[in-house]
Amino acid sequence: MDYPATHGAHTLHDAHHEELGFWRKYIFSVDHKVIGIQYAITGLLFLLFGFTLMMLMRYQLAYPGQPIPFIGNWFAADKAPGGVMLPEFYNQLGAMHGTIMVFLGVVPLAVGGFGNFVMPLQIGAPDMAFPKLNMMSYWVYFLGGVVMLASFFLPGGAAQSGWTSYPPLSVIAPDGQTAWLFGMIFLITSSLLGSINFIVTIVQLRARGLSYMRLPFFVWAQFVTSFLLLLAFPPLEAAGVLQLMDRLAGTSFFLPSGLVVSNQVLTSMTGVAEPMTRAGGGNPLLWQHLFWFLAHPEVYVLILPAMGIVAEIIANNTRKPLWGYRAMVYSVIFLGFMSFIVWAHHMFMTGMGTAMSAFFQTTTMIISIPSVVILTALLLSLWGASIRFTTPMLFALAFLPMFGIGGLTGLPLGLAPADIHLHDTYYVIGHFHYVVAPGTIFALFAGVYYWFPKATGRKMNELLGKIHFWGSLICINLVFMPMFIQGLGGMNRRMYDGGMQYVHNADLLYWHVVIGYASWALGLFQLPFIFNFFASIKWGAVVDKNPWEATTLEWSAPSPPGHGNFVTEPIVYRGPYEYSVPGSATDFTPQFEPERV
Amino acid sequence: MNIPYTVEARPDTGLPNGKLGIWLFLASEVMLFGALFSSYILLRVGAAEWPQGELSVPLGTINTIILIGSSVTMVMAWASLKMNNWGRHRLFLGLTFLLALVFLVNKYFEYAEHLHAGEGPEHSTFLAIYYTLTGLHGLHILGGMVVMAYLLGPGARMWKTEPEQFTNRIEYTGLYWHFVDLVWIFLFPVLYLL
Numbered sequence: 001m002d003y004p005a006t007h008g009a010h011t012l013h014d015a016h017h018e019e020l021g022f023w024r025k026y027i028f029s030v031d032h033k034v035i036g037i038q039y040a041i042t043g044l045l046f047l048l049f050g051f052t053l054m055m056l057m058r059y060q061l062a063y064p065g066q067p068i069p070f071i072g073n074w075f076a077a078d079k080a081p082g083g084v085m086l087p088e089f090y091n092q093l094g095a096m097h098g099t100i101m102v103f104l105g106v107v108p109l110a111v112g113g114f115g116n117f118v119m120p121l122q123i124g125a126p127d128m129a130f131p132k133l134n135m136m137s138y139w140v141y142f143l144g145g146v147v148m149l150a151s152f153f154l155p156g157g158a159a160q161s162g163w164t165s166y167p168p169l170s171v172i173a174p175d176g177q178t179a180w181l182f183g184m185i186f187l188i189t190s191s192l193l194g195s196i197n198f199i200v201t202i203v204q205l206r207a208r209g210l211s212y213m214r215l216p217f218f219v220w221a222q223f224v225t226s227f228l229l230l231l232a233f234p235p236l237e238a239a240g241v242l243q244l245m246d247r248l249a250g251t252s253f254f255l256p257s258g259l260v261v262s263n264q265v266l267t268s269m270t271g272v273a274e275p276m277t278r279a280g281g282g283n284p285l286l287w288q289h290l291f292w293f294l295a296h297p298e299v300y301v302l303i304l305p306a307m308g309i310v311a312e313i314i315a316n317n318t319r320k321p322l323w324g325y326r327a328m329v330y331s332v333i334f335l336g337f338m339s340f341i342v343w344a345h346h347m348f349m350t351g352m353g354t355a356m357s358a359f360f361q362t363t364t365m366i367i368s369i370p371s372v373v374i375l376t377a378l379l380l381s382l383w384g385a386s387i388r389f390t391t392p393m394l395f396a397l398a399f400l401p402m403f404g405i406g407g408l409t410g411l412p413l414g415l416a417p418a419d420i421h422l423h424d425t426y427y428v429i430g431h432f433h434y435v436v437a438p439g440t441i442f443a444l445f446a447g448v449y450y451w452f453p454k455a456t457g458r459k460m461n462e463l464l465g466k467i468h469f470w471g472s473l474i475c476i477n478l479v480f481m482p483m484f485i486q487g488l489g490g491m492n493r494r495m496y497d498g499g500m501q502y503v504h505n506a507d508l509l510y511w512h513v514v515i516g517y518a519s520w521a522l523g524l525f526q527l528p529f530i531f532n533f534f535a536s537i538k539w540g541a542v543v544d545k546n547p548w549e550a551t552t553l554e555w556s557a558p559s560p561p562g563h564g565n566f567v568t569e570p571i572v573y574r575g576p577y578e579y580s581v582p583g584s585a586t587d588f589t590p591q592f593e594p595e596r597v
Numbered sequence: 598m599n600i601p602y603t604v605e606a607r608p609d610t611g612l613p614n615g616k617l618g619i620w621l622f623l624a625s626e627v628m629l630f631g632a633l634f635s636s637y638i639l640l641r642v643g644a645a646e647w648p649q650g651e652l653s654v655p656l657g658t659i660n661t662i663i664l665i666g667s668s669v670t671m672v673m674a675w676a677s678l679k680m681n682n683w684g685r686h687r688l689f690l691g692l693t694f695l696l697a698l699v700f701l702v703n704k705y706f707e708y709a710e711h712l713h714a715g716e717g718p719e720h721s722t723f724l725a726i727y728y729t730l731t732g733l734h735g736l737h738i739l740g741g742m743v744v745m746a747y748l749l750g751p752g753a754r755m756w757k758t759e760p761e762q763f764t765n766r767i768e769y770t771g772l773y774w775h776f777v778d779l780v781w782i783f784l785f786p787v788l789y790l791l
Binding site for chain 2: 126127129130131192195196197199200203204205230231232233234235237238239241242245249250251252253281282283286289290293563564
């Protein structure tokens with residue numbers, strides 16, 4: 001990798017005197033704002049790509065066995081001969097949709113993008129604590145993305161054992177799975193480097209006067225998120241190494257002795273013609289424990305930055321302080337701790353025993369409390385406010401009921417008796433997509449509209465924003481609400497033909513067509529956003545440094561902020577959300593405004 | 598632009614950036630090896646039989662002594678800088694590097710012996726976890742050696758221009774090195790003795 005030849009603080013100090021070339025300014029930049037924008041744009045592109053995979057799958061579910069119209073001929077014969085999707089290809093699309101959306105789309109956009117761009121500005125720092133490490137985490141992430149995308153072109157295609165990569169299926173899958181594991185190791189490394197950087201920056205580089213209880217809630221959310229990434233990802237890295245050993249070195253960590261595949265006892269992966277009866281044969285459950293030890297905290301990695309964004313936007317557009325800021329901060333910390341001891345509620349179906357189930361049901365019920373506290377605080381913040389219905393505010397407001405539906409439908413899944421009925425059905429898909437899609441992704445859209453003026457110095461178009469919002473809101477509910485109906489009816493969630501061979505699904509199949517049309521319409525409603533995004537960079541209304549009349553520190557820097565961010569060293573005088581202070585001349589009193597005597 | 602607290606400590610936290618960074622990195626490393634040790638326990642508890650005494654205890658003991666020794670020389674390398682004794686620092690850092698190398702050579706003989714006897718990672722779950730754990734630990738040793746080689750070679754110039762930051766770098770490398778040492782102190786009884 002091509003590092004800029006800066007060494008230590010002295011040369012960094014000199015760096016802003018010289019004009020940087022194109023490559024060092026925009027491609028291999030060490031500036032947190034450029035890296036944040038790189039993360040955000042890459043993340044948005046991956047979200048679009050992951051969504052495209054899903055739109056293809058939706059056609060297969062709505063019209064099983066029929067050739068995909070218009071683009072069906074583009075696919076190779078090992079994926080969709082004559083445009084008709086093969087089951088293997090469907091499985092690849094499913095596994096890669098999950099992987100791309102979670103690890104390459106939402107997390108890079110929420111943490112890498114917004115965290116990188118906004119957090120140092122909000123704490124009044126000139127940059128991240130380790131700028132070169134920051135650049136490296138972006139490029140390692142990028143490399144991971146390239147490996148994931150390239151795996152589609154391997155013989156046998158991309159990974160096809162679900163985004164969870166459960167063994168033994170994943171161990172005996174084609175080479176795409178090996179690429180998936182290497183890709184994941186890159187992505188994990190990138191997250192680890194990033195999270196160390198975030199924590200050190202928040203602890204060490206806060207501006208004078210910015211105590212922990214004066215931090216904007218967004219910074220708190222990023223702080224807790226970084227700890228989750230730091231401590232939850234290494235176990236998945238360990239699990240990835242073990243699975244690679246299984247696939248490449250012929251070990252059997254996850255393959256039980258005497259495993260039968262296609263009516264034959266499986267022999268060693270390295271081709272040694274002996275049945276796999278080894279001392280202490282493997283344990284498939286071990287993978288699930290290691291995987292969910294990461295992947296449950298990962299759920300909070302997906303949702304906490306979204307809550308942070310929504311909190312900022314709600315405070316700003318209600319022109320009121322957040323209701324219960326301290327309770328929210330304590331809740332988010334508690335949420336972080338608890339998220340490490342709920343993982344096995346994903347495993348009630350594995351027969352791990354009632355004692356284990358009882359423990360994890362209890363912790364799961366407990367963890368819902370802080371989530372409800374945060375959501376309630378955000379809801380009560382609206383009380384009695386004269387709300388400004390700007391585009392970011394509309395997305396932030398929609399987040400509340402959408403995340404509410406997602407969260408509340410999760411409660412039955414946290415209880416083993418209900419989960420056993422619902423676990424392998426579309427109900428689960430509906431539940432977590434309500435959390436992540438109209439929940440987190442709406443919050444991320446809100447963040448794009450809200451901080452766009454800070455990044456570019458121009459506002460995005462409000463009318464296009466509102467078309468984008470209302471279209472997306474209606475379509476996304478039409479996509480995910482019917483899944484609850486299908487799931488409660490018992491429709492299995494992993495059938496490539498939508499489960500048409502089962503009688504009990506017969507009355508539910510037409511919902512696949514409804515969901516299909518809704519998802520393609522949802523795709524169309526993203527076009528105003530894409531156009532708005534690029535057009536506003538050039539033609540958007542020019543704004544000053546604080547267009548939303550907000551109180552937090554990022555709005556004291558120029559729009560866009562220059563290298564080093566602040567013109568003068570920012571000093572913080574008060575808490576983050578001093579809106580409508582009685583006796584004040586304006587309805588907002590920024591953190592950076594000195595006391596008037 | 599100047600990033601604050603790269604060398605001096607922030608008054609209210611008492612830490613420079615790098616020191617907090619290396620501790621956080623080590624926390625994630627604890628989780629990495631913690632997950633592998635947990636996997637070891639789970640596999641062993643679930644196994645009907647578990648081989649014992651397959652590894653050479655003398656070789657393991659020698660390697661343990663070598664690594665503990667290298668931790669001592671690492672501390673001396675740092676302390677020499679604090680006492681402004683550049684020559685002694687070079688000596689002790691070089692010694693640490695050398696001990697790390699001896700550790701790996703020793704490990705190579707151990708691996709080679711098993712592989713020649715047809716005892717690769719596919720032979721048994723015990724050997725599988727043995728190769729995985731010691732292999733990953735060996736990669737950490739190698740990583741430490743790369744950093745030490747840099748600090749002995751091109752990185753050593755910093756002592757002339759910014760002695761305080763260079764001393765900090767040696768300290769952080771030392772913290773990492775002690776961690777790698779500590780992992781071995783867990784690995785040795787778990788794999789060789791129990």
